């Protein structure tokens with residue numbers, strides 16, 4: 298069962314991995330201490346006011362699809378050859394950042410402006426039997442965030 302397997306990020310510092318695989322992951326962002334602007338990925342210096350000093354914050358897991366495309370080629374690094382292609386989109390988070398990410402679904406599953414939800418996808422496993430995961434967005438189950 299996937300609950301029993303340990304999940305590790307493909308690269309640390311970008312998203313949370315809930316111990317309970319039914320829980321929704323969050324993105325690891327930062328918020329400027331001076332002007333309150335949010336950023337993803339995390340940064341030390343504010344890109345808006347140049348203040349040095351930000352606090353870590355959790356972002357998402359919901360957003361709206363700003364734009365997307367569909368790549369008719371297997372996802373790089375995936376061992377699942379049956380996956381024929383994948384969506385790539387930019388998702389606007391309510392906190393402000395626009396996040397580029399892989400999308401979960403087929404070429405006809407997306408509409409600009411639709412509600413999206415963060416999830417984790419297993420790319421491969423390590424020799425130690427851990428699942429290596431990435432974050433991606435899927436159309437929100439409820440249709441509204």
Ligand SMILES: [Zn+2]
Nearest residue numbers: 329332343346
């Ligand atoms: Zn700032």
